[in-house]
Amino acid sequence: MNLESPKVTLDKSAEDTFNFLSDVKNFEKLMPENISKFEVLDADKFLFALKGMPEIVLKKKEAIPNSKIVLGAAGGKLDFSLTADITEVDATKSDVKLTFAGEFNAMMAMMIKGPISKFIETLSTNMSSAF
Template identity: 70%
Template sequence: MNLESPKISVSKSPEHVFDFLSDVKNFESLMPENISKFEVLSEDSFVFALKGMPEIILKKKEVVPPNKIVLGAAGGKIDFSLICNITKLNETSSEVQLQFSGDFNPMMAMMIKGPISKFIETLATSIPKAI
């Protein structure tokens, strides 16, 4: 299953956006209001939970400055990735798009498609306000 957030314009350079998203503690400021837990585990991993959902541990898997950061599930029963793509528009602005990629059975995919789509859209639209 592959989902994409809308492309979000940010009035910051790609390097600035990349530096912000590279620091996992900054993801707390992007989380939706229904977050019930957020904890930084190390400099490249964190755990979070939304109300009514299980805890999810995300860990930095790949970093390509200043254009891409890949966070992946660390442990748990489901394997998925959250990819942050940063595109330079000019010296002082960039565009960010989040992609969610996971291998789920059709029943699970049907159940989580809506909540995951809303979640990555919330993360993406929070970036300009948080930086």
């Protein structure tokens, strides 16, 4: 299952955007209002939970300076990734698109598609005002 957020244009350089997203503690600023828990576990890993959902641990798996950051599930029963693709528009603007990718059975995919779509859309929307 692959889901994409709408592309957002930020009034930040690609480098500033990359640096912001590279620091996992900044993801707390991007979370939806219904977050019930957020905890930084180490420099590359954080845990979060949304009301009514299980806790999820994400770990930074890959970072390509100023263009891409990949977060992946760290343990748990589900294997998935959340990728932020950063594109430089000019020296003071960048575009960001989030992509969620995971292998799920049909029943699980049907149950989580709506909430995950809304979640990545909220993350990308909140980027505009987070920094």
